[in-house]
Amino acid sequence: MNLCLERGYSEGMALGKDYATQECSIARALEIVGERWTLLVVRDALYGVRRYNDFLVHLGIPRAVLAARLQALTAAGVLEKRRYQESPPRDEYVLTEHGRGLWSVLRSLGAWGRTIPGTLPPREFRHALCGTPLGVVGECATCGGLVPLEEVEMLPGAGLDPDPADPVSRALLEPRRLLQPVVTEPV
Amino acid sequence: MNLCLERGYSEGMALGKDYATQECSIARALEIVGERWTLLVVRDALYGVRRYNDFLVHLGIPRAVLAARLQALTAAGVLEKRRYQESPPRDEYVLTEHGRGLWSVLRSLGAWGRTIPGTLPPREFRHALCGTPLGVVGECATCGGLVPLEEVEMLPGAGLDPDPADPVSRALLEPRRLLQPVVTEPV
DNA sequence: GTCATAGGTTCAGTGAATGAACTTACTGAG
DNA sequence: CTCAGTAAGTTCATTCACTGAACCTATGAC
Secondary structure (H helix, E strand, O other): OOEOOEOOOOOOOOOOOOHHHOOOHHHHHHHHHOOOOHHHHHHHHHOOOOOHHHHHHHHOOOHHHHHHHHHHHHHOOOEEEEEEEOOOOEEEEEEOHHHHOOHHHHHHHHHHHOOOOOOOOOOEEEEOOOOOEOOOOOEOOOOOOEOOHHHEEEEOOOOOOOOOOOHHHHHOOOOEEOOOOOOOOOO | OOEOOEOOOOOOOOOOOOHHHOOOHHHHHHHHHOOOOHHHHHHHHHOOOOOHHHHHHHHOOOHHHHHHHHHHHHHOOOEEEEEEEOOOOEEEEEEOHHHHOOHHHHHHHHHHHOOOOOOOOOOEEEEOOOOOEOOOOOEOOOOOOEOOHHHEEEEOOOOOOOOOOOHHHHHOOOOEEOOOOOOOOOO
């Protein structure tokens, strides 16, 4: 019952309950993004995915879980749901300023995952303004400091195996910026 | 079924299955540290917790889950199990070099958690050699670059509420270095 | 009218998490 | 020698969340 000299993330809680007694910022963060699929949804959002169906196809996540995660992330202020057309009514989910702060988490997690033995050459990230590959936590060694998300360029690594039926994976084959909306016109 | 332009973390897998088809380093990392409790176990290990019983009391984690997590983390090369006394046989779990690489993940996660509205003043981290508070991802603005774990000083923040029955939470009331073993002598 | 699409909800089955009780192997006190 | 205690587990019934499939709603195209 005592987490990081406090309580929380315990007692059968899975979503954002038990907030009043939280003190450890890691446990509090995990209450929001610690569930299965959640960080992968945020990753896709950083890559520019915005629509329910695109998350669904690209992640291969069960529909009910995706709906629950989008709702929880919206309630937590990580995503913002906004209407992009009226007829038929269609909403998209866009990262808030708060949600964009998760980039350094995903960046360091990806950098660590790369060190797992047997990992293939992954996707690459560079500072678009100077071409320098990003450091472990999204910093640019040339310019110094963290690189703004809009200046991060994603390049597909070797060994990608895009699913022709998935518009998102096709779109991500091109070099692109983080947050740049993925356009998924009908095939 | 398609994650980060590849497959994995899907199809009912929960632990390290499905490795052959993995390409996205974030999904691969989450296969190892993405389950409930796992990152909190690693956090405690970074704080110097090494023994089964100390994890148990400090985290409030179910015994069976703790045993499963310690075994999985050991199998993944994040922790190393080693005997510290022969009679009775007792083992402790220590972070490997690979596991210590998760510090930047936990640091950025904690830094993000701190930005959640309503979060109280959390634990503080400084570069022990110069006293500079650590940056978002564990870097020192004064000295430049990432601070080695052994040079990171943890200070209890305000509002801590240690459990007198928990030797770990008592030990963490003092300023200390990361990885410095928590000594839990009998009360 | 019929079909297709986007964005969901509902529901039964399964697998993982939970908490309590039990086990093993030893130590130290009386 | 016996008894209590400790560290590190295992076992088990219950509960809960994840899964996959089916269904629902609103709309526009043909």
